[in-house]
Amino acid sequence: MQRWSSEQVLGLASDAASVRAGQGLARIAKWSSAGCDERAVWGLCQGSGAKPYQTSVDLDGPAFRCSCPSRKFPCKHALGLLLLWSAGVLPAEAEPAWVASWLADREARAGKADQTDDAKTEKTAEPADPEAAAKRAAMRADRVASGVAELEAWLADQIRHGLSGFEHRGYDELGRLAARMVDAQAPGLAGAIRRAAGVIGRGEGWPGALLEELALIHLTVQAHARLGELPAPLAETVRARIGWTVETARVRNEGEKVDDEWLMLGQVVEPDDRLTVRRVWLRGGDTGRIGLILNFAAPGRQLDLLPGGPGDVVPGTLAYYPGALPMRALLTPTAEPKQGARPTGTTVDEALASFAEALGTDPWNERLPFVLAEVRPARRGTGWALVDAAGDAVPLFAGVDPWPLLAVSAGEALTVAGEWNRAGFRPVTCWHQDRAVALA
Structure with missing residues (x-):
């Protein structure tokens, strides 16, 4: 091994x-x-x-x-x-x-489990009932439509009455609304509503941040009403934002497949009490395509082992999930990983222009990976930023510790990979000469 x-x-x-x-x-x-x-x-x-x-x-x-x-x-x-x-x-x-x-005990238990699974498979090997499946899908669609209609009415009420006093009543109100979306089998909308609730009272500009979150929810509601008129990739994106999932088997069998040597730009792990989420960002050496590998683990369970570490190149095939801006994918390695060289990067201005272009394709897109070339960490106001040779800067995410970057940089310019969202830039890997250093 x-x-x-x-x-x-x-x-x-x-x-x-x-x-x-x-x-x-x-x-x-x-x-x-x-x-x-x-x-x-x-x-x-x-x-x-x-x-x-x-x-x-x-x-x-x-x-x-x-x-x-x-x-x-x-x-x-x-x-x-x-x-x-x-x-x-x-x-x-x-x-x-x-x-x-x-x-030996582990192998014996695994053998018994395989026998049990085989027996269950034999018992349940009857063909699926497509008519029953269609009825279940129609029932869910009706529940989602009912929940979306209720959400649209609530949003219209907020436009008429305004957000005055929302800091006192809004959190509980949004909590009840999110629970209603869960009942309506629209977990994606429930998550968006919880994110809106999370900005209430946070900083002086929270009303503007709340209005932005509610505007994105309103956009989802309006897109759902026109789902049949949208181009197929955009319709898939809207369905995903509402909470419809795509089976892994469908992605592997029907998803767009791209063969390349994938540079592992880095990873972000976000644990909480309910679920640990890991985002692994890849970039194709020949195609330049971006790949996002999402892994989830319940409390007490381990995340899947990665095929390589930050800075490694993994030859393989990505099967992409459908969507207007396909990034999430499933990786099938075809050869052993190898150490990669320092990647090429962009200026800050070019990176932000690419993010604006991505938002034009998928307005719900929450984050995009950048590889920034020749940047240095520097103080900006009360926080930190990465500054390129032209003097343009991207602010670092508020929770980012800048000292690992400063230690590697020692005043020299670095190539830095990370993910950008509206809250700032989160570095995940930097390169000093050709050596990759994991930051997250």
Whole structure:
């Protein structure tokens, strides 16, 4: 098995504290009886107790086992062990009995699960009822139409009455409206309404931000009324914004497919109490096409392992989801990843012009990746920005820590990849000479 990069290993961590703790244990002096083979890594790490912790990782899962009391998966011991393996430090050894026994138990349980799945498949292998499926789709369409009509009436009321006093009543009112959209099976509209609620009272310019969010919701409502008249790609975008999903099988079978060598521009991971979301941005070396790989994980579950790290090039095929501005896609690698060179970038002015063009195609588009060339981090008012050679600047996202960029730059110009939205620019990777440095 090809060794993972350190970025891939640290991408498994549940939080920043686990990353720091895992890096602290990535020293061979802290381990005994450590080794690896084609399917697992293992080792003993002395903790605060009398007996060392037994740590093992099934590389095929990955799956983790450690005798430490941590409730995090993977724990810091598993991360430290994997970092040593990633660096090529662990010797190739025969599996000790406690590792072989654990792997055998996992294989046995997997075999039983496969048999159960096969039995279920045999029982449910009857052909689907297309008439029943059509009825369900029609019922949902009616529910969505009813919810959209109610939302349109509410928006009309706000136009007549204005937003005066909205800071007192708006949050609860929007919360009830979002719940109504969930009942109407329009989760995309529910999410848009929650985003509108989130700007109430935040900063001096919140009324303008709220009006902008409500205007986008109104645009969705109006587009839904003309769904049959819209070009097919734009209609797919509107349906997605309302909350209709596209099956993965349909994307793989019917989606636009593009073969290229895809540069991994970087990733953004946004965890919360309900769902961890990861966005991975790609750019084709020959086509210049942008790809967005979305991954989701429920609380306590790990995100899928990436085929490479920031700055790597992954030969493969992207199958794109339908839409007016297709970016989201499914990646099928066709060869092993390799280290990429520093990418070409654009000026700030060119990047913002491309964002304006993207909004003309898809007015609901929330973010777009940029690769900025020859930029330096600099103070701008109370925040930070990236400034290019012409003196044009993009403000950094409010939550971005500028110090990693400053440390790499040391006053020199950098190539920086990141994602831009209305809140600012979020750097994800920078290149110092030809070396990629992950920032997120």
